[in-house]
Amino acid sequence: MHEDTATVVELVAAMRTGELDLKAVLDALAKRSAVPEADYRAGVETLWQLRQQHVLDDVTVTTLVTRLDALRADGGSAPVAAPIDDDATVVMPRR
Secondary structure (H helix, E strand, C coil): CCCCCCCHHHHHHHHHHCCCCHHHHHHHHHCCCCECHHHHHHHHHHHHHHHHCCCCCHHHHHHHHHHHHHHEHHHHCCCCCCCCCCCCCCCCCCC
């Protein structure tokens, strides 16, 4: 398995089998600019299932879901507000 191209489910499966540890999975995810929506959903679903089966602990699942939330492909599609110009000059009206 190549960590750079593996899906989230593949990374989690590799962690489950001991091929990768949590740090390696987090490092692999850190190299990505975004996770496609389908990959995100499959990954989160797999993590919650493994948590319910007591295969992964709450801290591990929460850590990975938080990282996936940050990488969610559509998470950055909302318009960004323009930066505030702190150097703007305010002119008081004449009386």
